Amino acid sequence: MLLTAMNKTELKRQYFEKGAAALKRVASIDQNCYCCPLCERLFPPQAIEAGDLTLEHAPPEKIGGQPLALTCKDCNSISGYSIDAAVVSRENLFDEVKAITGQKINHEGRASLKMGGESINVGIEVHDGSIFIKPLKKINDPKKLEAYRAYMMNLSDEGRGDGETFTITPLASYHKKFSKIGDLKSAFIICFALFGYTYVLHKRLSPVREQILNYESNVIDRYWLVSNQKIEKKYFICLLEKPISAIAVRIDKTTILLPWFDGPENLYQYLDGNFEYDNPFTFYGHFLKWPEKLEMGIDFFKSA
Numbered sequence: 024m025l026l027t028a029m030n031k032t033e034l035k036r037q038y039f040e041k042g043a044a045a046l047k048r049v050a051s052i053d054q055n056c057y058c059c060p061l062c063e064r065l066f067p068p069q070a071i072e073a074g075d076l077t078l079e080h081a082p083p084e085k086i087g088g089q090p091l092a093l094t095c096k097d098c099n100s101i102s103g104y105s106i107d108a109a110v111v112s113r114e115n116l117f118d119e120v121k122a123i124t125g126q127k128i129n130h131e132g133r134a135s136l137k138m139g140g141e142s143i144n145v146g147i148e149v150h151d152g153s154i155f156i157k158p159l160k161k162i163n164d165p166k167k168l169e170a171y172r173a174y175m176m177n178l179s180d181e182g183r184g185d186g187e188t189f190t191i192t193p194l195a196s197y198h199k200k201f202s203k204i205g206d207l208k209s210a211f212i213i214c215f216a217l218f219g220y221t222y223v224l225h226k227r228l229s230p231v232r233e234q235i236l237n238y239e240s241n242v243i244d245r246y247w248l249v250s251n252q253k254i255e256k257k258y259f260i261c262l263l264e265k266p267i268s269a270i271a272v273r274i275d276k277t278t279i280l281l282p283w284f285d286g287p288e289n290l291y292q293y294l295d296g297n298f299e300y301d302n303p304f305t306f307y308g309h310f311l312k313w314p315e316k317l318e319m320g321i322d323f324f325k326s327a
């Protein structure tokens with residue numbers, strides 16, 4: 024969804040009103056205010072014009088996520104430069120690997136090329152499945168470039184370039200732990216959009232919020248699973264019934280587990296004590312509709 028500045032302000036207003044109405048219903052708050060689902064601070068309507076409330080995309084906007092909620096500027100910028108950036112870098116790396124291995128037919132990126140004992144940085148362009156490799160002048164030692172050129176000239180002079188092997192390694196890298204916390208945040212925002220404050224402000228979600236806001240510390244573990252590739256659905260929200268009551272949010276290659284109201288008191292401790300690390304469990308449950316906007320289904324379902 025491409026949003027103009029006008030649309031953005033309008034969407035922020037809509038989300039503000041929705042959030043404020045939900046707070047009145049579930050938290051008996053009389054003022055017209057919106058609560059940041061991450062830090063729990065309250066904001067008046069003027070916060071939109073002041074730029075203190077921002078649209079939060081889940082997954083991050085750069086990888087195609089939708090604006091599903093408002094979060095405060097502080098929470099948004101904490102995560103934008105670190106955990107969201109790590110998710111985006113990870114997706115870029117996956118794209119690059121796909122392009123190099125022929126699974127993606129158009130791509131531009133950078134890699135390290137090793138040929139004849141020398142490594143140089145190259146630009147990689149994949150067009151319609153053909154790979155074009157170009158040495159990058161600016162990010163190479165000139166001596167290395169010269170050695171590479173001489174090597175290539177030598178190969179073509181001898182007419183033996185065809186059977187030559189070379190290795191391409193993507194230059195992109197990402198912070199693994201931050202990218203996992205980025206996935207945790209996306210799952211949290213998606214569930215906020217779907218269920219509302221009744222869910223995210225529940226005490227069982229406190230360690231999740233704490234982990235997102237303190238992304239450098241280790242608050243919880245065991246919230247992240249590699250998605251089961253046998254399940255074709257790449258994006259889903261599943262309310263698990265077996266082996267435990269919990270929420271599973273699959274965001275492509277990652278599946279995030281979040282607590283549910285009647286599940287274990289401390290989900291992550293429970294998982295640690297009952298399941299093997301390397302042996303992800305099979306789960307059963309039912310799929311819920313992926314939210315398209317801030318819906319807050321539980322807040323508005325409850326009788327006031």
Ligand SMILES: [Zn+2]
Pocket residue numbers: 059060061062063064094095096097098099
């Ligand atoms: Zn906040």
